[in-house]
Amino acid sequence: MTQTRDRILFVLAAVCAVLLCVDFYKIFLILPDEANQGAIYRIVYVHVPSIFTGFTGFFVALAASGAYLVTGKLKYDAFAAAVTEVSLAFATIVLATGMIWGRIIWGIWWAWDARLTTMLVCWLIYAGYLMLRRAIDEPTQRARLSAVVSIFGCVDILIVWKSIEWWRTQHPAPVLSVRDGGGMGPGMEAPIYWNWLAFMCLAAILVMVRTRQEQRSREIDSLRRMAHSY
Amino acid sequence: MIDARNFTYMFYGFAAAFVILVVYVVSLALRERKLIHEIDRVRRMVEREK
Numbered sequence: 001m002t003q004t005r006d007r008i009l010f011v012l013a014a015v016c017a018v019l020l021c022v023d024f025y026k027i028f029l030i031l032p033d034e035a036n037q038g039a040i041y042r043i044v045y046v047h048v049p050s051i052f053t054g055f056t057g058f059f060v061a062l063a064a065s066g067a068y069l070v071t072g073k074l075k076y077d078a079f080a081a082a083v084t085e086v087s088l089a090f091a092t093i094v095l096a097t098g099m100i101w102g103r104i105i106w107g108i109w110w111a112w113d114a115r116l117t118t119m120l121v122c123w124l125i126y127a128g129y130l131m132l133r134r135a136i137d138e139p140t141q142r143a144r145l146s147a148v149v150s151i152f153g154c155v156d157i158l159i160v161w162k163s164i165e166w167w168r169t170q171h172p173a174p175v176l177s178v179r180d181g182g183g184m185g186p187g188m189e190a191p192i193y194w195n196w197l198a199f200m201c202l203a204a205i206l207v208m209v210r211t212r213q214e215q216r217s218r219e220i221d222s223l224r225r226m227a228h229s230y
Numbered sequence: 231m232i233d234a235r236n237f238t239y240m241f242y243g244f245a246a247a248f249v250i251l252v253v254y255v256v257s258l259a260l261r262e263r264k265l266i267h268e269i270d271r272v273r274r275m276v277e278r279e280k
Binding site for chain 1: 236239246250255261262265266269273276
């Protein structure tokens with residue numbers, strides 16, 4: 001079992017490394033600067049794949065939370081917690097890279113526009129999810145409340161996703177052709193999706209490591225209970 | 231619009247993403263080490279109690 005797991009981790013790491021090397025070669029050495037933004041537009045190749053990865057993770061956590069509420073099995077709760085934590089790391093990257101990009105393009109680090117504000121709220125909801133887990137010791141109560149917060153958080157994700165269509169504020173309207181945006185220059189859009197795949201491999205590695213830690217924590221809890229029962 | 235600051239801030243953007251990931255990976259590694267120590271300690275405690 002451990003050997004299979006290690007092999008999967010190795011394959012995922014290799015795929016991630018190859019994809020990132022090829023993509024970064026294209027991004028920095030082949031693709032030209034964008035006509036209006038210059039070199040800074042390349043942040044899109046980290047910014048957008050990170051949010052795709054983060055949101056995919058949050059929806060996987062939603063499914064795992066739902067599975068916990070239906071079955072009552074704590075392994076689903078542990079998986080949801082692992083996925084949420086990793087997804088939050090990617091959501092943090094989105095906020096950080098967005099602010100740096102905005103500093104050049106808008107001249108400001110932050111604007112209280114619809115997309116940025118809803119994304120910050122999303123980040124706070126999932127940060128709150130992790131804080132809630134630390135605050136509650138009883139495993140079933142922790143799992144039930146965490147599942148509710150996870151479901152609540154996914155509602156905000158839909159608002160974040162649609163915010164640039166519902167409200168026209170500072171953040172650009174959809175650009176990617178998959179969202180019926182204007183699209184990018186020839187060859188400029190594909191690396192976004194390849195980077196998303198690479199980030200998903202990386203996220204899968206981190207989730208596997210984090211899930212094992214959750215299992216260890218549960219093992220420690222059961223050993224402690226055993227020690228107290230003697 | 232296109233000036234040297236663009237390159238600097240592009241570098242900051244990629245660096246920020248890299249730093250966030252590295253900090254998270256390091257925190258995972260530290261937590262892993264702590265859990266392994268803790269599991270060994272509790273196992274020894276259970277053995278003593280038996």
